[in-house]
Amino acid sequence: MEILGNVLLAIVSVCTFVSYFPQIIxxxxxxxxxxxSIWSWVLWVVSSLAYTLYAFLCQDTIMLIFETSLELFxxxxxxxxxxxxxxxxxNK
Numbered sequence: 001m002e003i004l005g006n007v008l009l010a011i012v013s014v015c016t017f018v019s020y021f022p023q024i025i026x027x028x029x030x031x032x033x034x035x036x037s038i039w040s041w042v043l044w045v046v047s048s049l050a051y052t053l054y055a056f057l058c059q060d061t062i063m064l065i066f067e068t069s070l071e072l073f074x075x076x077x078x079x080x081x082x083x084x085x086x087x088x089x090x091n092k
Contacts, residue, residue, distance in 0.1 A: 006063060013067040020074040027078065033085035041079040048072040 027033055052068040059065065 009061075009063055009067065013063075013070075016067070016071055017074065020071075020078065023078055024074070024081065027081040027085060031085055031088065033082040036078070036082040036086075038079070038082050038086070041075065041082055044075045045072070045079050048075045 023036075027036070048068065048071050052065075052072045055061070055065045055068040
């Protein structure tokens with residue numbers, strides 16, 4: 001059963017990471033973020049932070065800690081891009 005759990009966590013992790021890349025690439029290429037909801041990404045960051053803290057405090061699975069930490073990182077990157085690029089477009 002533990003092997004199945006690890007396989008499912010790996011599938012979720014890969015799908016989650018792959019889903020963030022198009023948004024990050026688009027923001028970095030276009031240097032625009034008008035179509036991103038900052039409040040949605042704030043909520044994603046809070047959610048990812050809570051999940052990461054849960055993984056550190058309640059689980060001893062290295063894979064879960066790694067996955068949640070990386071997800072938090074990607075959410076923070078997108079939120080920062082949204083804030084920075086939105087502010088740059090307002091200053092033009």
